[in-house]
Amino acid sequence: MKVWAVANQKGGVGKTTSSLALAGLLADAGQRVLVVDLDPHGSMTSYFGYDPDKLERSGFDLFLHSGQVPQGLARELLVRTSHGRIMLLPASTALATLERQSPAKSGLGLVMSKALAQLWNDFDHVLIDSPPLLGVLMVNALAASQQLIVPVQTEFLAVKGLERMVNTLTMINRSRRQALPYMIVPTLFDRRSHASLSTLKLLRGRYPEHIWPAYIPVDTRLHEASRAGLVPSQFDPGSRGVIAYRSLLKTLLGRQAGAQPT
Template sequence: MRVWAVANQKGGVGKTTTSIALAGLLADAGKRVLLVDLDPHGSMTSYFGHDPDALEHSCFDLFLDHGQVAEGLPASLLLPTSHERMALLPSSTALATLERQSPGQSGLGLVIAKSLAQLWQQYDFAIIDSPPLLGVLMVNALAACQQLVIPVQTEFLAVKGLERMVSTLQMINRSRKQALPYSIVPTLFDRRTQASLQTLRTLRNAYPEHLWPAYIPVDTRLRDASRAGQTPSQFDAKSRGVIAYRALLKHLLSQQGVTQVA
């Protein structure tokens, strides 16, 4: 299993859309994909028609036993999505209480890594949607993944959020055996606005080694896909957004030495 996390310490940058779009394209290519929703807001969970306020069981269950994950528990929590080759480990609003519970509890930072270890042979890829703040949930996402994707909205304030995210990553890397590779992905790009153009130039100057050279454009078809509860490629495989995400997927796979997914 290859594990990717999608994270940024600023909300509204396209994390959930990016996670689902990449997962959908991988599933279209025949891969078995696990989506992990670690955001207490549950946007990914809601995307596929599940109510994070009403779910009896969710990712929260994984954190209940002092960092230990009972055998078989992760598999029992899985929910269906719009794609037969994609499953969802759902979020719930109860995850928001973890920050208050985590002080003094050791081992909580590795809960998701332990959970994915139980599902390692069942899926080819796992994609984790992380909350937009540094805490036990983001630490879990970063500890579990082999590749980090950082979506950055092409507007001025988003660059500040990226700076915080890179600082967090540097801190995490000090506790890892190997530095976590990451790709910065410009999102919500609108070439008609100076803000988008200037921000893209800023990103290219400041992060030349880690920036994906292209961008995800503003595309209403992505929003329409979320309303329909389908992956973007299921909803409109020829939309501008899907074409861009397909190029991003190719880039991410090439970084890991994979030339194709089919």
């Protein structure tokens, strides 16, 4: 099972869209996919028609056992989505209360790793949608993952968020046995916008080894897919956004294969 986290310490950069677009393409290719919503706002959970304010059980339940995960609990919390090959571990707004606790308290930083260990043979890929702030939930996402995807909106304020994210990753890597590889993905790119063009140039110059060479364009079809509750490739497989995400997935899978020991 491969686990990818999608994170940035700035909101509105396309984390949920990126998570679901990649998940949909993997599922379309026959992979068994789990998407994990670790954002208390529950955007991914709402995407599939579940209400984060009303769910009786959610990923929050994983954190209620002093850092341990009772056997079978992770599987019990999963719900179906509009795609037959994608399951969801939903979020509830109660997740926000965890951010007042220390990531080190009772081993809470490794809860997601322990939960996914119970599901290791059930899925081929996991994508974790993280909250836009450093805390116990983001620490869980980064600790559990083998690849980090950092969507960055192509506007100047987003570059500051990226700097914070890279600093956070440097800190997290000190406690990992192996550094977490990451790929910066320019999103919401508008070739007619001077800000988009300038920011893309800046990102390429500042992070040449980690940035994906292409970009995800502004595409209203991605928003329409969200309103329909369908992953983008189900809604419109030929849209500009889906074509771009298909190229991104090819790059990610290529790097993943290249990183595996021979």
